[in-house]
Amino acid sequence: MRRTRPLSRRRLLLGAGAAGLAACDSSNPHAGFLGAMERFNLRVQSGLLRPGLLAPTEPEGSFTPEEAFPDYFISPTVPLPPPDWALEVGGMVARPRTFTVEDLTRMPRTDLRVRHHCVEGWSAVASWHGVQLRELASIVGADPRAPCLEFRSFDSGYWSTWDRESALHPQSILAYGMNGEPLLPGHGAPLRLYAAVKLGYKMVKYLTEVN
């Protein structure tokens, strides 16, 4: 008995090690152990999100120079809007409709000067001007049971989905301006998402559709 124990323990460890490696596949991180922990993290994140907790406004002096604020897009050249551009809002809403930038500028304006966090690890600061998503949601009569929102763009079909709580955060806006000027094409003209509680890649630019 005594002699076989270390062996079986070793085999157990080896087995656990092999199973552990198989459960951690970087090319398929939504499965196995990595996937289970991803779902656990999603729960932690929504548990941490406090709608009333605002990101602090950054001091004036912390502005990132315009040319140093990265502008990412996935099309080979800067995407330009079609001439008849308007934002389509649909899905689980009582009054689907379209909005032009003029429509949005007539609505209550929100200005944000918060730190921008990129998934890559950098941060930067600019000010952004636009309309709260929750304002838009009340205008179109969004169904409060809708669990998530889908944002589509004209940048090679780039899109993203958001949880409802993040979208209704007071610092989540549809931005039409940056640093006091209309949005530049590099930064998502004519309309982009901007939010304190999301990473940059979730803030879809060149918006066409919200559902």
Next chain:
Amino acid sequence: METPDTRSAQPWPIRLTHWANVVLLPIMAASGLQIWVAYPYMGPRGALMKPFPLQGWAPPEWARIGDWLAGARHWHFAFMWLFVLNGLVYVGYLFASGEWRRRLFLPRRDARGALAMAAYYLRLRREPPAPQFYNGLQRLGYTGALSLGALAVLTGAVMYKPVQLQALGWLVGGYEGARLLHSTSLFLLLVFTLGHVVLVAVHPRTVLAMVTGRGQT
């Protein structure tokens, strides 16, 4: 004199959490380095930190896990919970068992011993200080490593949720401060680990104790 110490030199919770850490810390470090590669600079955009020595540094391929940014983030955010859990079990055990008394560094008790031991290793002193369970230098090293682990976890939490955990972020200089301290804690843990592995190699009986729990350290 004191009554003889009948405790195990390295009780099993210490051995378990120690060897778990030997697996978990490299996973955290290597996936962290892969994340660093996505933007290998320190300081906010447009205002990079000039004195930081590793601006633009790409760690070697073998020191990275996760293949690319998203893969590495999955590893990092999955294993961080095991790393934290392991640390909590270790600290919980230290205090529940009273083991902290012979393991943690208490400056008034241990500072002189730590200096004496360092002097001995540096050949500035001929005789080692009187043997104890752990000498002052061991206590300093181990308590330092534990504190660095805690610092890595706290600064990591700030980067994980900079808005929700902004109160914690305020303590460490915000997101950019957290990023600097997080990298620094990794660097110092690396320095600790190198010295640690050399010293335990010089004292192989400690390794036996850390594996079997028996014997002297």
